[in-house]
Amino acid sequence: xxxxxxxxxxxxxxxxxxxxxxxxxxxxxxxxxxxxxxxxxxxxxxxxxxxxxxxxxxxxxxxxxxxxxxxxxxxxxxxxxxxxxxxxxxxxxxxxxxxxxxxxxxxxxxxxxxxxxxxxxxxxxxxxxxxxxxxxxxxxxxxxxxxxxxxxxxxxxxxxxxxxxxxxxxxxxxxxxxxxxxxxxxxxxxxxxxxxxxxxxxxxxxxxxxxxxxxxxxxxxxxxxxxxxxxxxxxxxxxxxxxxxxxxxxxxxxxxxxxxxxxxxxxxx
Amino acid sequence: xxxxxxxxxxxxxxxxxxxxxxxxxxxxxxxxxxxxxxxxxxxxxxxxxxxxxxxxxxxxxxxxxxxxxxxxxxxxxxxxxxxxxxxxxxxxxxxxxxxxxxxxxxxxxxxxxxxxxxxxxxxxxxxxxxxxxxxxxxxxxxxxxxxxxxxxxxxxxxxxxxxxxxxxxxxxxxxxxxxxxxxxxxxxxxxxxxxxxxxxxxxxxxxxxxxxxxxxxxxxxxxxxxxxxxxxxxxxxxxxxxxxxxxxxxxxxxxxxxxxx
Numbered sequence: 001x002x003x004x005x006x007x008x009x010x011x012x013x014x015x016x017x018x019x020x021x022x023x024x025x026x027x028x029x030x031x032x033x034x035x036x037x038x039x040x041x042x043x044x045x046x047x048x049x050x051x052x053x054x055x056x057x058x059x060x061x062x063x064x065x066x067x068x069x070x071x072x073x074x075x076x077x078x079x080x081x082x083x084x085x086x087x088x089x090x091x092x093x094x095x096x097x098x099x100x101x102x103x104x105x106x107x108x109x110x111x112x113x114x115x116x117x118x119x120x121x122x123x124x125x126x127x128x129x130x131x132x133x134x135x136x137x138x139x140x141x142x143x144x145x146x147x148x149x150x151x152x153x154x155x156x157x158x159x160x161x162x163x164x165x166x167x168x169x170x171x172x173x174x175x176x177x178x179x180x181x182x183x184x185x186x187x188x189x190x191x192x193x194x195x196x197x198x199x200x201x202x203x204x205x206x207x208x209x210x211x212x213x214x215x216x217x218x219x220x221x222x223x224x225x226x227x228x229x230x231x232x233x234x235x236x237x238x239x240x241x242x243x244x245x246x247x248x249x250x251x252x253x254x255x256x257x258x259x260x261x262x263x264x265x266x267x268x269x
Numbered sequence: 270x271x272x273x274x275x276x277x278x279x280x281x282x283x284x285x286x287x288x289x290x291x292x293x294x295x296x297x298x299x300x301x302x303x304x305x306x307x308x309x310x311x312x313x314x315x316x317x318x319x320x321x322x323x324x325x326x327x328x329x330x331x332x333x334x335x336x337x338x339x340x341x342x343x344x345x346x347x348x349x350x351x352x353x354x355x356x357x358x359x360x361x362x363x364x365x366x367x368x369x370x371x372x373x374x375x376x377x378x379x380x381x382x383x384x385x386x387x388x389x390x391x392x393x394x395x396x397x398x399x400x401x402x403x404x405x406x407x408x409x410x411x412x413x414x415x416x417x418x419x420x421x422x423x424x425x426x427x428x429x430x431x432x433x434x435x436x437x438x439x440x441x442x443x444x445x446x447x448x449x450x451x452x453x454x455x456x457x458x459x460x461x462x463x464x465x466x467x468x469x470x471x472x473x474x475x476x477x478x479x480x481x482x483x484x485x486x487x488x489x490x491x492x493x494x495x496x497x498x499x500x501x502x503x504x505x506x507x508x509x510x511x512x513x514x515x516x517x518x519x520x521x522x523x524x525x526x527x528x529x530x
Contacts, residue, residue, distance in 0.1 A: 008350040008353075008354065009350075009354075011350060012350055012351070012354075015343060015366070019366065019369055019406075019409070020369070022377070022380035022381045022383070022384045022406075023369065023377065023380050025380070025383070025384060026379070026380040029383075036383070036386075036387075037383045037384060037386070037387040038387045078280060078281045078284055079281065081277040081280060081281060082278050082280070082281025082282070082284075082285075083278075083281075084277045084278070085274065085275055085276065085277035085278015085279065085281065085282070086278045086281075087274075088273070088274040088275050088277075088278075089275050089278055093278075093282070097278065097281070097282055097285065100285040100286075101285065103289050103293075104289060106463075106509060106513050107506065107509060108463060108464070108467035108468075108483065108505060108506075109468075110467045110468075110469070110483040110486050110487070110502075110505070111296075111486070111502045111505055111506055114486050114490060114498055114499075114502050115292035115295065115296045115499075115502060116288065118292065118295050118296060118495055118498075118499060119288075119291055119292040119295045122299075122495050123295050136288055139284075139288075140288045140289065143281070147281070162274075172274075176277075180274075200373060201373055201374055203374070203375065203470050204470070204483075208490065217375065217376070218373060218374070218375045218470075221373070221375035221376060221379060222375050222470055222473065222474055225375075225378075225379055225382065225474050226473075226474075226477060236376065236379060237379075239376065240372070240373075240376035240377075240379065240380060243373060244372055247368060247369075247371045247372055248368070250371075251368055251371075255364065
């Protein structure tokens with residue numbers, strides 16, 4: 001190995017260390033009874049027991065997941081229908097929709113969250129306890145990304161197939177579900193996954209629009225790091241480790257299935 | 270029933286009017302009125318005459334610029350070395366570098382906080398340094414991915430042509446590879462610079478107090494001052510618009526969404 005190559009791999013390794021060391025250290029400490037990094041204590045599973053048996057923590061995790069899935073389904077339906085509609089609308093309307101769609105994408109989440117709160121809670125007096133501001137906020141956050149990931153698929157689609165279906169007597173709604181949707185499914189799926197990711201990672205929109213008694217993982221963890229309750233704090237180390245494991249497994253699984261698809265594709269050729 | 274593909278867009282169009290256009294109108298209204306609903310420029314002049322808010326603006330720009338430069342100086346070599354390496358399945362290897370972005374940011378920052386506290390003690394002693402470290406840790410994947418995508422799509426024959434024409438490694442890099450990777454760099458910069466001005470929660474978690482633009486909105490919100498908060502939002506929005514306009518010619522838009530998935 002030349003010196004240059006060695007330097008390059010050493011740099012990459014150092015970067016991986018910077019990225020992963022904090023997560024891994026926390027993972028190791030999540031299996032101990034210690035309450036801070038550096039202190040050496042014995043092996044213990046109590047953080048995991050606390051994580052899965054404390055109702056407050058369980059509700060917070062389930063609430064986050066329900067919000068992510070619910071708002072993502074809404075965002076996917078709205079964004080997909082919106083992209084199809086925008087593509088076949090007159091250029092003026094289509095461009096207007098695409099421009100408005102960019103606003104939440106480039107805007108800071110703080111501003112999006114604050115402006116939604118001002119509109120719904122301050123000006124229109126919608127109670128945060130109805131969850132309407134929160135769900136609307138998360139849909140506003142993610143529907144534009146669904147729109148953006150579906151749009152290229154519609155552009156690639158051969159629209160003469162849809163017209164052929166109509167000519168052969170299919171009703172427009174049947175043609176939509178049997179011809180159009182199947183061709184853009186990859187875009188819809190990618191958009192949905194993106195929506196889930198955005199909702200799970202959101203802090204700002206939730207802070208400004210959520211009911212006071214409801215917490216997402218982000219808002220809960222942020223408050224917990226400021227608090228002095230060490231049992232909760234170290235239980236969150238366990239949560240971090242569980243999520244890390246799930247993400248690693250999901251990425252490995254996605255890569256394996258992508259590799260298998262590639263192989264399958266070659267066989268067909 | 271009459272049905273056309275166009276009409277599918279109606280619900281989303283109404284949604285955009287309700288949740289994108291209306292909030293902006295309300296924001297402008299609140300920014301230029303006082304508690305009695307009368308028109309006022311007070312909030313506007315307050316922002317530019319209050320040494321606190323102006324200080325925050327300058328400090329915030331400082332943190333954003335330094336964070337963006339640090340992210341770029343780390344991410345560009347990562348992406349470049351990965352593309353140029355002899356590793357197989359490079360797109361899988363780059364996944365390893367960006368994988369943490371799917372872990373909730375608050376948990377990642379908790380991890381970073383524990384390690385930094387162990388190394389430094391009280392994190393509030395070095396707010397600027399820790400802000401930059403925290404934000405770099407949070408945003409680095411968003412800089413790596415677009416740059417990696419751009420460099421790996423570059424046509425090898427361009428670099429080979431430069432070499433054949435007598436350019437050495439350094440010249441080839443500076444005159445061919447680097448200019449051609451600008452779209453990726455600009456996408457990365459726009460995904461780091463603006464969040465670094467507004468994402469105050471990272472700093473809030475690290476040392477409990479924050480002095481960047483986004484945190485002003487938070488403090489007005491906590492004080493129920495909707496008018497002042499709206500003015501800060503409008504000013505932030507203007508900065509965002511300006512920045513987006515400046516970078517959008519250079520930027521490859523397709524890298525933005527792609528960088529998240």
